[in-house]
Amino acid sequence: MEDRHKECLKSNRDFLCSNISLSTGLLAKLSESGVITDEHLQKLQNIKRNDTTKAAVLEFLTEVLPRRAPEAFNLFLEALSESEQEHIADHLKKWLGDICSEDAGTFKSLRAELRSHYERRLASIRPMPWQQDIYLNLTDVFVERQLKLKTNYKGDERIVTMDDLFTPQQTKEIPRRLLIEGNPGIGKSTICQTLAHEWGKQSCGRHCRTLCVHSFDLVLYFHAGDFIDEESVAHAVQKHLLPSDYSITTSELQGIIKAKNVLIIVDAFDEANAGNRTLDRLIEGDILRHKTLLITSRPNFLQNKLSLFDSKFKVEGYDIREQLQHVERYAAHQNIASAPFESMLEEESIIDLCSNPLNLTLLCLLREEDTQLRITRTALYTSIHRIIKQKAAKRLNLIEAEVEESLLRPLYRFAFEAHRKNETVVGENDFKKVKNFQQVCEVGYLTRELSISRLQPEVRFQFTHKTFVEFLTAKHIAEMDREERLNWMQHLRYADYRIRIKELAIDDGFYVEQNEPILAFLFGLLEEESAELTQMASLVIKETHFSSEHHPISFESSCNASHQLLRLLAELNVVPPELADVICKRRPPLINIHHYCSDSCMKGMLKLCNLRFQPPIPMNLIVRYVTRFNPFRAPLLIYIRLREWDEGYIPY
Numbered sequence: 099m100e101d102r103h104k105e106c107l108k109s110n111r112d113f114l115c116s117n118i119s120l121s122t123g124l125l126a127k128l129s130e131s132g133v134i135t136d137e138h139l140q141k142l143q144n145i146k147r148n149d150t151t152k153a154a155v156l157e158f159l160t161e162v163l164p165r166r167a168p169e170a171f172n173l174f175l176e177a178l179s180e181s182e183q184e185h186i187a188d189h190l191k192k193w194l195g196d197i198c199s200e201d202a203g204t205f206k207s208l209r210a211e212l213r214s215h216y217e218r219r220l221a222s223i224r225p226m227p228w229q230q231d232i233y234l235n236l237t238d239v240f241v242e243r244q245l246k247l248k249t250n251y252k253g254d255e256r257i258v259t260m261d262d263l264f265t266p267q268q269t270k271e272i273p274r275r276l277l278i279e280g281n282p283g284i285g286k287s288t289i290c291q292t293l294a295h296e297w298g299k300q301s302c303g304r305h306c307r308t309l310c311v312h313s314f315d316l317v318l319y320f321h322a323g324d325f326i327d328e329e330s331v332a333h334a335v336q337k338h339l340l341p342s343d344y345s346i347t348t349s350e351l352q353g354i355i356k357a358k359n360v361l362i363i364v365d366a367f368d369e370a371n372a373g374n375r376t377l378d379r380l381i382e383g384d385i386l387r388h389k390t391l392l393i394t395s396r397p398n399f400l401q402n403k404l405s406l407f408d409s410k411f412k413v414e415g416y417d418i419r420e421q422l423q424h425v426e427r428y429a430a431h432q433n434i435a436s437a438p439f440e441s442m443l444e445e446e447s448i449i450d451l452c453s454n455p456l457n458l459t460l461l462c463l464l465r466e467e468d469t470q471l472r473i474t475r476t477a478l479y480t481s482i483h484r485i486i487k488q489k490a491a492k493r494l495n496l497i498e499a500e501v502e503e504s505l506l507r508p509l510y511r512f513a514f515e516a517h518r519k520n521e522t523v524v525g526e527n528d529f530k531k532v533k534n535f536q537q538v539c540e541v542g543y544l545t546r547e548l549s550i551s552r553l554q555p556e557v558r559f560q561f562t563h564k565t566f567v568e569f570l571t572a573k574h575i576a577e578m579d580r581e582e583r584l585n586w587m588q589h590l591r592y593a594d595y596r597i598r599i600k601e602l603a604i605d606d607g608f609y610v611e612q613n614e615p616i617l618a619f620l621f622g623l624l625e626e627e628s629a630e631l632t633q634m635a636s637l638v639i640k641e642t643h644f645s646s647e648h649h650p651i652s653f654e655s656s657c658n659a660s661h662q663l664l665r666l667l668a669e670l671n672v673v674p675p676e677l678a679d680v681i682c683k684r685r686p687p688l689i690n691i692h693h694y695c696s697d698s699c700m701k702g703m704l705k706l707c708n709l710r711f712q713p714p715i716p717m718n719l720i721v722r723y724v725t726r727f728n729p730f731r732a733p734l735l736i737y738i739r740l741r742e743w744d745e746g747y748i749p750y
């Protein structure tokens with residue numbers, strides 16, 4: 099409870115004890131609004147029964163109410179008014195009004211100024227900050243997030259909604275230090291923005307009476323960097339939240355912050371924690387310990403400060419329901435049909451991207467720009483990579499070429515090394531070699547990892563998505579010279595095998611598809627480099643026995659190693675003539691297309707058909723069980739003269 103409210107109860111104790119009736123109506127209102135618990139209720143009723151009402155009121159005023167949440171005082175006044183004791187509420191309000199009348203004007207004006215600041219400045223999201231003309235209305239597109247609340251030191255978690263952020267948890271105390279952690283682009287800043295913007299709207303709406311953001315008298319919304327070189331929160335408010343011609347002194351601000359129920363939101367601890375003394379003091383409770391502080395950070399930046407937080411939340415990727423809501427809202431906001439965005443969520447090649455709100459927003463923006471139904475996976479990742487690069491350049495105040503040269507190239511190498519070890523982490527020994535590693539992390543592909551051993555702490559960095567590791571690895575390989583690249587390719591395995599011996603519990607296998615995430619990106623990235631591409635394709639042709647004859651009608655001839663070239667061709671927009679020549683010279687006498695064939699295999703097949711070889715390559719097409727409409731299959735079926743299949747299955 100706020101100091102001035104405590105003071106008010108104390109100064110009016112005699113009046114209250116003599117006048118309050120602990121009626122059933124009042125007690126019911128107090129327990130309904132959460133001011134008292136069932137235990138409190140029982141205790142007060144016992145005192146009333148065994149002693150006097152006065153004694154019970156005294157217990158309530160001294161032992162119960164002052165220990166409750168800041169908004170309990172106002173709820174108490176409301177309960178009085180609603181239980182026919184309005185005159186008591188008025189008496190207390192008048193006392194408070196007389197005491198605070200001078201400050202009240204300053205406070206009201208400050209609150210109005212902040213509200214209008216948030217209303218104006220936080221109304222939209224700009225997913226590409228360097229492109230201010232691309233913006234989305236926050237209220238229209240915001241997807242309500244779920245958070246994981248850590249419930250004990252063992253790491254057990256419980257799902258909560260954003261409405262539960264400020265709710266007392268285990269200890270029943272209002273949490274004063276809250277932490278939200280999450281990976282890059284997962285929506286931490288957007289949560290902060292929404293909280294401040296909601297508060298700016300004044301109305302509590304349906305949240306009324308819960309511990310929502312509107313229960314705070316003031317919300318101060320900062321970026322962690324706003325505290326650098328600021329000696330106090332009041333100084334940071336003056337510099338970052340108020341216009342320069344707004345007249346209020348730092349000591350007035352300090353007085354208001356001290357007296358009021360304030361929520362301080364600090365976004366992006368990870369971006370500005372070094373040498374941030376005021377922020378450290380705030381987290382440690384060395385200053386403003388009774389105020390509520392909400393910090394967001396990418397994971398594992400607050401290691402030695404974690405114990406200072408009463409509530410720790412994690413925000414994770416979208417589930418499918420949230421993805422759907424995201425694209426529907428986006429489409430409605432842009433006033434276009436949502437079907438193309440919804441179908442995007444089913445595209446296997448980008449499934450992992452869709453769970454990240456930033457990536458999904460970028461995908462929507464790209465999809466809107468792109469009138470073609472499909473673009474290659476490489477093109478998609480390249481576009482997103484470019485956006486992430488531009489974002490980093492803007493944030494780090496560098497030109498894009500510098501980001502590429504000094505930050506991304508080391509990152510490509512890290513990805514390559516990590517992939518080679520089949521890991522998605524970078525160890526201390528690796529990153530120590532890079533002088534600006536901190537900045538490399540800030541690009542947004544790496545997050546700080548917990549040490550593996552508690553006895554010997556080690557800092558490690560984790561890549562955010564496996565597919566990005568593959569894409570960045572391919573970027574590294576694409577930058578190698580030809581010999582080195584071919585040498586890397588030569589060491590891949592190109593034969594499928596499967597061993598299963600049940601009695602010995604041996605189950606092992608290898609499918610060349612395992613090479614494809616990187617090879618496909620590599621083909622896509624080198625599309626313009628015809629000679630390089632042809633060299634790589636020749637190697638694949640040779641190693642996967644593309645030119646050999648396959649059994650003409652085998653049900654087992656599924657989409658296997660010999661189809662790898664097809665799947666890699668799918669990543670190209672155009673097959674360059676040099677490569678087409680090689681394929682033509684080394685074409686197989688027959689190609690089997692099976693109902694097992696993957697979409698990219700079909701897509702590559704189409705590309706092959708488009709080369710119009712003379713004489714054409716004969717083809718078996720086995721189309722059993724094609725149940726689902728697939729946009730690649732339909733044109734293929736039209737394009738290819740179907741060999742009749744004696745079981746009479748009708749192609750879809």
Ligand SMILES: Nc1ncnc2c1ncn2[C@@H]1O[C@H](COP(=O)(O)OP(=O)(O)OP(=O)(O)O)[C@@H](O)[C@H]1O
Binds near residue numbers: 223239242285287459
């Ligand atoms: N709840 C949401 N509803 C709709 N869009 C969202 C939501 N959360 C995030 N986004 C989209 O994702 C983008 C990135 O989100 P945000 O900046 O909040 O991520 P972040 O976790 O703070 O990332 P970083 O750690 O890189 O700063 C936003 O600009 C917005 O386009």
